[in-house]
Amino acid sequence: MLSTDKLMHIALDMVGWDTVPGDCGIYVPSERVERLLVGLDIDTGDLLLARELGYDAVLAHHFRGMEAELTAWQVYARHIDLMVAAGIPRHAAEAAVLDRMESLRVSAHTANYNRVSGAARLLGVPLLNIHSPADELGRQALQRAVDELLRAEPNATVAEVCAHLSARFVEFQRAPTRVAVRLGNPEAPAGRVVVVHGALTNGGADVANTYFEYGVQTVVYIHIAPAELQRLQRTAKGNLIVTGHVASDSIGLNIYLAELERRGIQVTRLNGVIPPR
Numbered sequence: 001m002l003s004t005d006k007l008m009h010i011a012l013d014m015v016g017w018d019t020v021p022g023d024c025g026i027y028v029p030s031e032r033v034e035r036l037l038v039g040l041d042i043d044t045g046d047l048l049l050a051r052e053l054g055y056d057a058v059l060a061h062h063f064r065g066m067e068a069e070l071t072a073w074q075v076y077a078r079h080i081d082l083m084v085a086a087g088i089p090r091h092a093a094e095a096a097v098l099d100r101m102e103s104l105r106v107s108a109h110t111a112n113y114n115r116v117s118g119a120a121r122l123l124g125v126p127l128l129n130i131h132s133p134a135d136e137l138g139r140q141a142l143q144r145a146v147d148e149l150l151r152a153e154p155n156a157t158v159a160e161v162c163a164h165l166s167a168r169f170v171e172f173q174r175a176p177t178r179v180a181v182r183l184g185n186p187e188a189p190a191g192r193v194v195v196v197h198g199a200l201t202n203g204g205a206d207v208a209n210t211y212f213e214y215g216v217q218t219v220v221y222i223h224i225a226p227a228e229l230q231r232l233q234r235t236a237k238g239n240l241i242v243t244g245h246v247a248s249d250s251i252g253l254n255i256y257l258a259e260l261e262r263r264g265i266q267v268t269r270l271n272g273v274i275p276p277r
Contacts, residue, residue: 002265003031004057004128010263011133011256015140022071023063023131023200027117030126033057034264038257039271040249044119046271047127055268057126061249065116066129073104075132078199079207086194088214096203096210104200130256136198138252142220142243143195145169150193158218158239159186161193165243171254171274175247182224183232184239191217191239197248205231212238222248250274 002010004026012020033056039046042060050058063069076097083093120127142165149156149164156164162179166172172179194216196203202221205228211219218239224232232240254276257267269275 001032001034002260002263004029004033004126007033007036007057007059007260008128008130010259011130014256014259015133015136017133017136021132022074023068024129024133025063025066025068025117026128027066028120028125028127030057033126035266035268036260037268037270038253038273039269040246040253040273041271042127042129043116047116047120047123047125051123051125055125057128058120060116060127060129061131061134061253061273063129063131065112065114066127067113067117068129068131069111069113070108072131072200073101073108075200076101076104078132079196079203082194082196082199083207083210086211086214086216088210092210092214096206100204100206132198132200134252134256135249136252137255138248139195139197141169141251141255142197142248146193146195146220150190155189157187158184158190158241161190161218161220162186162241165241169247169251170276171247171250172243174274175244175250177244177247179241179243182229182240182242183236184218188239189217193218193220195220197222198252202228204228205235208232208240209235209237246272247274250276 035055037050037055038059040061079097080093084090145168166179202224208219220241222243223245250273
């Protein structure tokens with residue numbers, strides 16, 4: 001049995017972070033969680049279901065309808081750290097995120113941030129959300145898988161990277177979506193591949209193009225907006241693999257949830273979380 005505070009800090013410890021990021025929060029705390037209902041997107045119906053079925057708490061991945069909507073934009077700055085770690089100069093990384101980060105900050109004022117968390121308080125259902133720590137676990141797992149392939153086959157093609165990821169993760173195999181090449185030549189050598197995930201949302205055309213400009217041949221996103229993809233297609237500087245939102249989010253969540261299960265928490269996955277077995 002664990003507290004909601006402990007549930008949060010297990011996620012932080014697994015990625016080596018010291019503070020709760022802006023896209024996460026505990027909205028209705030509890031000291032006694034043994035049965036946990038987990039979903040990618042939680043709404044009031046899920047809270048009612050949890051209360052009806054006797055769950056001790058609900059864990060959401062995304063933060064829609066919760067107070068973290070007001071501060072989640074701050075996590076987009078993590079793209080800077082990821083780019084710098086990939087060898088991109090800080091000034092170029094900061095320029096790549098500036099416009100989108102400001103847009104996210106301004107858009108936060110439109111959020112109905114009390115819709116789900118307010119219902120949880122009224123119902124007395126413990127509720128928290130964990131977003132970027134779980135995504136970071138997924139990013140690490142995806143990058144390790146890509147690196148393993150490229151160590152064994154340095155000339156692997158873009159299509160072979162897609163096939164390797166699909167074979168490596170059961171979440172991709174069980175999803176109705178498929179790992180796809182959205183930009184570039186599937187038969188071309190993948191070259192240097194960077195998985196870009198765990199920074200609130202994808203970096204769109206600006207972040208991808210910055211990677212391309214500084215020697216990354218293939219970028220892996222979990223999703224991209226059609227308008228941003230069209231911008232990339234007009235410049236055609238590299239390759240873009242898209243792995244799929246739901247399946248990719250499930251990978252990181254399942255790594256985290258496996259640790260909770262190891263500690264004796266009974267986890268039920270619903271609302272988009274693809275079971276790992």
